Amino acid sequence: MQYGPNELRRRGGRRWPAELVRQLVHPLALLLWLAAVLLFIVGSFVVAVAVVLIIMLNAAFAFAQELQAERAVEALAEYLPLRAKAVRDGRPVEIDATQLVPGDIAIIEEGDRIAADVRLLAGAIEVDMSALTGEAVPALRSASILDVDVPVLRAHDLVFSGTSCTGGQARGVVFATGMMTELGRIAALSERVEQDPSPLERQVRRVAWLIAAVSVALAFAFIPVATFGAHLSPINALVFAAGLLAGMVPEGLLPVITLALAVAVKVLATRGALVKRLSAVETLGSTDVICTDKTGTLTENRMRPMAVWTATGRTDLNDTGGNPAGTLPDAALDAVARVAATCNNARLRPGEEPSGDPTEVAVLLAAQLLGADTDADRREAGRRWQFHFDPELKLMSTIDQHGDRLVVHTKGAPEAVLPRCSALLDQQGRRVPLSDPDKERVTAQVDAFASDGLRVLTLAERALPIQRRPPHRRVDAERDLCFVGLIAMLDPPRPEVPQAVADCRTAGIRIIVITGDHPLTAVSIARRVGITDGHPRVISGEELDRLHEYQIAELVRDEPDIIFARASPEAKLHIADALREQGHVVAMTGDGVNDAPALRRADIGVAMGRSGTDVAREASTMVLTDDNFASIVAAVRSGRRIYDNVRKFIIYIFAHATPEVTPFLVFALAGGAVPLPLTILQLLAFDVGSETLPALALSREPAEPGLMQRPPRPRAEGVIRGPMLLRAWLFLGVLVSALQMAGFFYVLTRAGWRPGAQTGAGTHLNHAYRQATTMTFLGMIAGQVGTAFAVRTQRASLRSVGVLSNRYLLAGIVGELLLAAVFVYAPVFQQILGTTALPPLDLLLLIPYPFIVWGADELRRYLIRRHAARRRSPP
CATH class of the missing domain: 3.40.50.1000 (HAD superfamily/HAD-like)
Incomplete structure (x- = not known):
């Protein structure tokens, strides 16, 4: 292709190294860097390296999700290509604007965004040039005004890509496309402007800082508790605090929310x-x-002509072709047909769909049913001037050659046309004065049509004096008109x-x-x-x-x-x-x-x-x-669903804080009499290996029943509310904590452990201790599965949305369990994490954990629904 597609090349877009760095320095990642530095300082190199690996893995994951979200938005351009009108093979056609090439004859009409730099050959238009010049006042551009030795943007016969036609109609030859246009020149010099964060993004960032503050407070509060309560050395207390800090940070929060929004955009595009x-x-x-x-x-925006009314009465139309049934020759009807056919820009071609504004198509169909000539080429050959439809005046007029005279043909809203009429056309085609009773009669008929849900247009005309220059101002043309008739159209709901x-x-x-x-x-x-x-x-x-x-x-x-x-x-x-x-x-x-x-x-x-x-x-x-x-309405429903899913994910994240902190608190408060129920590396493996996949799946959660029965949330309502924190920390989190600690003490005491007994390497209880920490690790994962199902609804029963309806969550849980099996049974991870294989009986004890967590929350939601129903019921 000689010129290439008519599009701007992306310049100054996101560069992947900078994007990756951005993922490494957001608030939650900074906390992990802090934890890694502390671990390096105290010499815990293995754990420090593990934390750095977590940072890198989460940054890579977040970066991948950002790219996927960006591509999802960019892909929408395929749904909405910029269209352009051009003359191809001698006929006006609508094409993708990227197919325009220099030499094309472009057609520009009111409301079009100009897709290339064009030199006008015929017609005059007003153009909004603010995209190039910053001036908000539309500029006149006309083929009849030729400028030389002036700046390009001031040339009256040139229009430019990226500007908009606000009035008029013209044709011109394309002389520049793509990066060769004035807009392309500016784009080549411009840098990409960063978008401000959205309200949701600001709220989520505040959530991230809240999580960061809580994590730092708990981690550093653990240092004096561990030092004075568990009698740990300051170095060991710092190691545990850093590990706790690393384990509590939900690194995937921002990318998962971005992905949830991107998925919603894709779904809405299909709808x-x-x-x-x-x-x-x-x-x-x-x-x-x-x-x-x-x-x-x-x-439906598919207007159908239903009836015509003239001074002689109403004529019903049908769409079967031919003259309206039961009508006699009527000069007023002939005039209606003539005005409807000439004051029109729609096109009717045999065997093709009508093209043009739906209202104009309906008016042209009425003219065709009344026997008028609706050929567009002959209509345009006789047209001498056009005043385009003005949404404020609610009028459109043309000046056309009719025989040896020029005639103004006008159509528009009844209240706009009727005051400009001074005469009325009777059945014999005579122009008689329009009296006040006549106006009242016309107005009454307009109201009768409108009360039936019909849209009404008024048609009028005026013959211009012979051998006089036709008026080129609306105010001179659209006056002293003769009322011709009404056309009533139906646009069904x-x-x-x-x-x-x-x-x-x-x-x-x-x-x-x-x-x-x-x-x-x-x-x-x-x-x-x-x-x-x-x-x-x-x-x-x-x-x-x-x-x-x-x-x-x-x-x-x-x-x-x-x-x-x-x-x-x-x-x-x-x-x-x-x-x-x-x-x-x-x-x-x-x-x-x-x-x-x-x-x-x-x-x-x-x-x-x-x-x-x-x-x-x-x-x-x-x-x-x-x-x-x-x-x-479907988009509003989707927006509510996404916001609900963001909150579900946040509850899911927050619910893990309690079971992550509990083992450390038990160890510290017991003064060392209870060995640490969960090692730092096991905590990190839990955080990385089990959180991400279910969180992603929750972003795909279907809408809850009653979603559209709730009132809209207030504009200022935050994404996090007090009841959410109570449910996460003090209900779901406490449940999982109790279950995991019960499993830990069950395995340890079964082996003969008593408080204060040594469980370190080389002791007879060391293997039992490794099994007990593995039980804690798996207990957290099992409880997390129950949490994932529990947070799927806020108040409704899970049965109402379908226990197995989210196939992404099921797949995420399967992946989570497979990863847990690798952590427990793969020798390399046994060596790194301190895990060991559990006997089948212990594994069977974990099976009820998800159902206990899920069932308890199901009961809580049932009680809330019953209480709400009692409050709504009359006494």
């Missing part, structure tokens, strides 16, 4: 929700307000939306409809899908524009059932601001260019993948590939 930031998955879980558009999100809305209600999530449609249409659709069941407060665009920001804030606070109709993009921004200031976590949907500010302002900006513009997709946090409201 039609592409999350562009890992941390946004967690934010979704706390969303308590969804501000949703109607068209395409709640509905998506079948899965009512259930998604019901899920939001039970989950405590408020839904606010913000739409550009007619108020009655918005209310009708909202009732059909269950968003409102009464008489909601409806705020129209005009009323909303008159309100001050504090009044909007009062509305969204005091009116629980509210719908904003004919809302402008600025209004969406004010609504998002008001909700955020009141402490809500807001998800906002949008698809247009002007929705970008609101999408950026919301906690979760949700853009439409099918109907949305490139600008909206770029400004959003999440993109819906199916434009479906139900996908937002």
Whole structure:
């Protein structure tokens, strides 16, 4: 390929040595380095080397998980390639932007993100050049304005990759792609900017420091206890403290959470929700307000023309082809068909899917059913000027050659077009004055259509004087119009939306409809899908524009059932601001260019993948590939599940602190009369060999029953709460500690040990002591298996999610048990760890351990559920 793909090469990305170093210096790794240094100082080289190996192994594991998470996010680009419109084989086609090459004829329309540097050949557009110049005001770029001897970025006939078209339509020839563009030149000079840590990442880092503080406090508190209680030498006490410190550090905390978020991103991508930031998955879980558009999100965005209304009455349409049944020749209907076919940019080709905006496709289908010529080439040949649809004016107009005259054809919202009309077209095609009763009659018909859930567009036209230059300003063209008729279209609700809305209600999530449609249409659709069941407060665009920001804030606070109709993009921004200031976590949907500010302002900006513009997709946090409201609810469910799983993993980590500390405390408090129930190297083997795999598996835990019946958690709620610590340290941890110490004393006393008896090398109790420490080691692992099953649910019974439903956890436990067998039976590890083979009877004693831990926590959760049920039940 001569030019290569039209894409920017990655420069200044993460370099693997720097990433690996980052894993070696996070708070938990620093604790291990401290422990290793202390061990080297006191001469315990074997244990020190073991600690350093643990640091390296965990850093390598964390680095691998970071890379996997980064690749998972980058892979989303394959789902959302930047698209571009170009002329290929004489026909406009939509292609992957990476396929653009110099010499292509590119088509640029409102809402497109420009994918290459282009010299305009025809048309005029307004371009947001802020990505290159920093100037927020759109710049005019026109093929008719040629500049010489000016800086490239100021040339009026050039547009550049990375900028956005905010209005107009043009064609041009591509002259630079990829790294040869102005954007590529800047990218080559730029360094990668580091992203700020997300709220979840900050909370997790605080958790890491909390663990570090507790570990250091316990380790150094052990020194005086061991010195004065167990009468150890200061050197030996320091050795034990360093080993205890190393064993208590959960090195895999951060990479496992990163992996959990990356997995959630992949799962959501398969369900039609592409999350562009890992941390946004967690934010979704706390969303308590969804501000949703109607068209395409709640509905199918597949408009079908249902009826036409003119001054002579209503005409029902059918989609079987031919003229509407039972109609007579009518000049007003002919005019409706003509305006619908000419003031339109959609395309209908035999044997192909219609292309264009869904509303325009429906209008063009209506024109076809009414017998109009809908050929796009002949339509464009007769077009002399176009005023693109303006979301604020809610109008679109074209100036077209009709016979020997130029005619303005206009379509738009009834409340926007009707005030610009001064005449009405009757059945004979005569232009008669539009009286107030006529306006009332038209308005009543609009309301009747809207109350049935139909979307209504008004069509109008005006013949321009002969031999006069056509107006090139909207205000001059869109005046003194003649009302032609109404087209009513149906956009049916998506079948899965009512259930998604019901899920939001039970989950405590408020839904606010913000739409550009007619108020009655918005209310009708909202009732059909269950968003409102009464008489909601409806705020129209005009009323909303008159309100001050504090009044909007009062509305969204005091009116629980509210719908904003004919809302402008600025209004969406004010609504998002008001909700955020009141402490809500807001998800906002949008698809247009002007929705970008609101999408950026919301906690979760949700853009439409099918109907949305490139600008909206770029400004959003999440993109819906199916434009479906139900996908937002699925993402919220996934966010809640991930946050729950993070907490489960943290409880799992914290629960190990108690059984890890208990053997050292028993040894120290017994004043040396009880030998150390667990050696330092066994503790390190437990920490490294048994913790990682189940922790990873817990990140894949399915959602608990009732997940969407809980209210959203407060924005400021921390990832760690007091009940979690009590459950981990004082319940699960104490249970495992009791079981492991029971196993230790059982094996030791069975061999004839009494407090104070010598168990060192060369004594007759040394073999029994090695078996006893092995029993402690395996008892901790067996208790840990029970802990892993126990933390799978917070309140629900494990049976409700399925005991064997997490196959990753089952595989992790199998791997953990195999590794434990290697530690106990492999001669090399027996020599290093001080383990030894246990008789079958002792191994049988370990079998109940997981069930005791799991069963006790199951009973605790049952009692909590019963107490909660009693509190909810009426007296």
